[in-house]
Amino acid sequence: MTEIIDYGRFAERLAGPRPRWDLLRAFQDEWGYTVPADADPWPKWSETEHRAYVRSLHEGWTGEEEDPFKGVDRSLPIPKALDEWWDLPFNSFTYSARLYWTNPEYPPTLRPDPSGYGVAGALPEPNPFVEPGGDLRLCCFMAEYEYCNEWAYLAAEAGHDDPRVFVSLDEDGWALQARSLSEFFVLLAAVRLPSHFGWSVQLNDDDFADGTPPRERIEAAYRPMGFQNWRELGADTTLFGGPDVIVRHDTGMADFSVEISGRTWDALAATARTLGWTWDEETVEPPHKDAEPE
Incomplete structure (x- = not known):
């Protein structure tokens, strides 16, 4: 260097x-x-081990197969920047996820989560991010390893190319974490890699x-x-x-x-x-x- x-x-x-x-x-x-020579990327459309485990428990209790997309609003578009990030050939998360200690959610799931899996709720009312009477839901795309914190964009901004990112906080609801998805992934790398x-x-x-x-x-x-x-x-x-x-x-x-x-x-x-x-x-x-x- x-x-x-x-x-x-x-x-x-x-x-x-x-x-x-x-x-x-x-x-x-x-x-x-550098991307390890023998690394395979994390498949975009795949459950994390923890979520698969919780789903298997639910199915064991009820005897019914659970819809893996129960927490997804399929009418909402997925921001272009999120799909681009997943497909980057140099993506240090998808090729070396153990550096990060986070779990991805793809497709992003709603908060509050209709499936009951996600932890955080919606934005409180009132809040500084959504106009009164607006959509208070968020779309979670990444979570701390044990879901103590979740990162999401506003459902109202799902159609944006590169929407803002919010982080769930136990006592304060949600706070702004990054001005865009692409900025968030640079921030995440800056926190983990050095x-x-x-x-x-x-x-x-x-x-x-x-x-x-x-x-x-x-x-x-x-x-x-x-x-x-x-x-x-x-x-x-x-x-x-x-x-x-x-x-x-x-x-x-x-x-x-x-x-x-x-x-x-x-x-x-x-x-x-x-x-x-x-x-x-x-x-x-x-x-x-x-x-x-x-």
Whole structure:
């Protein structure tokens, strides 16, 4: 990795005009992801193991075969960007899904889910996203591994080419997660890939020198990457960028308040010095060379 990439300028790349999937491909390449030679893509029209298990339980209880599309409104179109993403030949999710710890829903299923499988409800009324009297349903296309959070677009925006993405929150209903589906998949890659392919460390606020809150140091030295905060399992995480490094700071309930991922050892070490963390080799996770986590 001879070229230094400044993720402090990532917001400009995110906002700039370019073919829809170029940024996702470039980001994956920058962190060293390549499609495994022997990998088969996750079939678009397939149930996850967990959903198939729940359906089999239901059929065992009732003795009746359940409609696998019971939770789908077949009258709603599927956004073009979602189908494009599934079919990308470099899609790190479909070829290396274990990097992500999420389950896809295809075709997207409604929230509230008529089948009873999905967890989240509809948008509350009133809300800032849909006009009064509008369609409060959402279409879930991705969920956290155990469905603690679900990501969806508005049923009212199903006909859009690249609709907004929302995330379900236990206490607050739904929050905006990304300005478009394509942005969401770049964000998802930015959350998952650097900690696997980069030099990484996970820290808490009291790991930093002199008691200065790390957020002050982070904001002084690094720039936001331009994403909405990542919301998953109680986390509320802002992504910051610098030369060859991504710094995540959480103000929610993540296991660690700070996660630093560098494309190189030098980038991680430089960030540690900048933020006032005393280097501890035992806490640093080196890059994984393949696309399958242990």
